[in-house]
Structures are given as structure tokens and as C-alpha cells.
Amino acid sequence: MGTGSTLPPVVHFGCLEQIFNLARANSLWPLTFGLACCAIEMMSAAGPRFDLDRFGAGVFRATPRQADVMIVAGTVTAKMAPTVVRLYNQMPAPKWVIAMGNCAISGGPFKLDFNYNVIEGVERLIPVDVHVPGCPPRPEALVEAFLKLEEKLTSDRRFPHPPEIPRRS
Amino acid sequence: MTDRPVHHTGYHQLAAQPDPELVADGFVLSIFLLLGIIFALAPLVACRLLAPRSRNPQIGTIYECGMVAFGQATSARFGVFYYLYALIFIVFEVDVLYLFPIARIYRQGVGLAGFLEMLIFVCILFMAIVYAWKKGVWIWEREALSLR
Numbered sequence: 001m002g003t004g005s006t007l008p009p010v011v012h013f014g015c016l017e018q019i020f021n022l023a024r025a026n027s028l029w030p031l032t033f034g035l036a037c038c039a040i041e042m043m044s045a046a047g048p049r050f051d052l053d054r055f056g057a058g059v060f061r062a063t064p065r066q067a068d069v070m071i072v073a074g075t076v077t078a079k080m081a082p083t084v085v086r087l088y089n090q091m092p093a094p095k096w097v098i099a100m101g102n103c104a105i106s107g108g109p110f111k112l113d114f115n116y117n118v119i120e121g122v123e124r125l126i127p128v129d130v131h132v133p134g135c136p137p138r139p140e141a142l143v144e145a146f147l148k149l150e151e152k153l154t155s156d157r158r159f160p161h162p163p164e165i166p167r168r169s
Numbered sequence: 170m171t172d173r174p175v176h177h178t179g180y181h182q183l184a185a186q187p188d189p190e191l192v193a194d195g196f197v198l199s200i201f202l203l204l205g206i207i208f209a210l211a212p213l214v215a216c217r218l219l220a221p222r223s224r225n226p227q228i229g230t231i232y233e234c235g236m237v238a239f240g241q242a243t244s245a246r247f248g249v250f251y252y253l254y255a256l257i258f259i260v261f262e263v264d265v266l267y268l269f270p271i272a273r274i275y276r277q278g279v280g281l282a283g284f285l286e287m288l289i290f291v292c293i294l295f296m297a298i299v300y301a302w303k304k305g306v307w308i309w310e311r312e313a314l315s316l317r
Binding site: 006007008009010011013016020063064065083084086087089090091092093094095 | 217218219220221222223224225226227228230232234235236237
């Protein structure tokens, strides 16, 4: 189920809802919407090497009417904030938000004393479902964000966890 | 069909005992109609009931990349030269529409009368073409069309 201004359905069938959520989780269509350098990584994630299409999430829609997921990829400034909110409001009901990168999470490296117009995280404007840390996060991190979103929808992870990265101490 | 007794009955008696085949046909047809209406309406109703809704004043606003749309869609102006071509097309279409059946049975003998009728019909339609010709439809110049 989406968050924010979304109202639940009038009639609620548990089993049907599970089927719907399975369908939604495997066809998360993002909005074509990039704010800053994280958008480059987002494009890379949609490209052939990282291939978001494998998870049904590569269909970037050119209108919020057809989009399910808003990837806030970049710094949200005070000038851009009303636009972000309007785009979120124009999306139809089951909708989710991925805050990609440190800027979208907390303002990131641009939140300095003299940068008066940087919003400290998009969560101050719209409800966020998945946060992806990184500056910018790698495309794999965005893929993982979509897997997390699928997990949130179906409470089940269809794809295996990535192997642990050995760290030097 | 042949051994069915033929009743010479009045209109009222016929109305009182309708043909059972007709009734069955009407029944099937009404079921089809009803199913068609249900088939069209059911997805709309199901969508209303089963889908989560998003309620805010901006949900139905015009999408302009997140900006507020201004002006009216009707304020844009565009040339309407093509409507003349549409009219001419209709002239030729009507021509073809009625000449095809005549051409189909022409060899079977429509006679001189049929030929003359066809000629009158074509002449009347040809007047529309002459009229458009006079108006300068065949000249693809904006001035010729706008200064009419």
C-alpha cells in the first residue's frame, strides 16, 4: 500500500490484495524524473549493464499518471520543492518514493550554512519508502532499493541477497 | 416448415400468441445486451471498489513537467486549409459509393435510362468540384485560400 495521501480501497479482499501486490511489486514503473548527479546513476541502472528491466522496474514513464515509483535522485532545492510535491500529487494511488543519494536523504554535502535553499531531505516534503545512501549510490544500490520495495509490498524477497563484501580490518 | 398448419387469423390473435422462435431470439439477444453492459461497467465498478485512491487537489491537474499550466488549450491557432480537401474527398467518396453498385450491374442492362440517371448524378456531383475549383482549392497557396 502506498503512503501519504493515499486512501485504502473501499472493499478489501486479503487474497486479492496479495495478488495485486505481487503484480505491483514486479511492475514498479518509475517516473522519468532526475534532479542532479544521482540521475546519471539512475540512467545507468536502467541501461543494459545493470538492467532494471530484469525486475520489471525499467519502464520509465514520461507522465506521473502512469508511474508508480518516484525516484528522487538528487538535491531538492527550495525552488524545486513545489514541483516535486506537485509531481508526487499527480501520481495515481498506489505510489512509492525512493530517496536516492545523500542529498535526497538529508541534504547531503550541499547542506552548508550559506546554502539557504537546500531542503534537508525529501522526507520533509513527501513520505519516503526506501532510502538509498551513497554519494552517489551505485546502480546496484538502486536495484537493491527496488528489491527492498518489492519486499515491502509482498513481504517476501524473490531474489537472493548479494554476497557479503569481505572488508579489510 | 411445410406441414405446419397455416392459420388465417387476425392481427390480435397473432399478438396474443407470438412466435416462440422470435421470443427465444429476443431472450438470447437481451442476454447478450445485458452481458455487454455488465462487461463494460464491471471493470469501472471494480476499479472504484478495489483500487486505493489518491485524493488531493492536484491529482487531476494538467501535467506540464511539474510546472503550473497557464493559458488555454484553445488559444493555440492552426491553419484549417485541409478542411477543403476533406470536402472534396467527400464528393469523390459519394461518387464512388453510388457508382460501384451501378458498375456492378451495368452489364446486366440498365438501359439508356440508367445511363442518363447516372450521368445526371455525376453532373450534380461534378458541380461541387467545379465550385471548389473556382474557389481555388487546387492551388496550394496560403494567400489564395486566405484571401478568398
